[in-house]
Amino acid sequence: MGRTNPTYRDFLGRFEDRCQPFRRALRRDSKPAFDEIFEQANQHADAAGYLNSTDPEFAVLLSVLVAQQRELQTLREEVRD
Template sequence: MGKTNPTYRDQLRHLEEDWQPFRRALRVQYRDGFDQLFDDTRQFADAAGIQNEMTVMEPFLISVLLAQECRIQELEARLEVAGEP
């Protein structure tokens, strides 16, 4: 007997498809940033799948926030090494 809920990766794929009209309406310079959000969330798909939420939006947003936090920490570490305050 299989799972009753679609997988997180399936939900994420559907979410991205649902938001394609929004993406197309964005100015060209913002589309890469939009795509990066979904790329970032795929990094955490295993953890989000274990959470087994009924909706995809909460794990999606947490994944985006976590990816941005990691990026901030990396940039802060680089500044520290460069001797910037």
């Protein structure tokens, strides 16, 4: 991604725009969780950009999974302590 391909951040913005009808259909209490998913994907944009994938949606999912796993590990440590 970059010179010949759109950047990952560009893709992520367009992907989030494409998902807005889904967000609008969510219940009010689920919308913050939806927004947090894209925040998590943005937090890992540097790593996802290095992937230079032909399927950038895979990078979005991988970014969210990494963020979810980190949060799960943090919660497990808190429970253990």
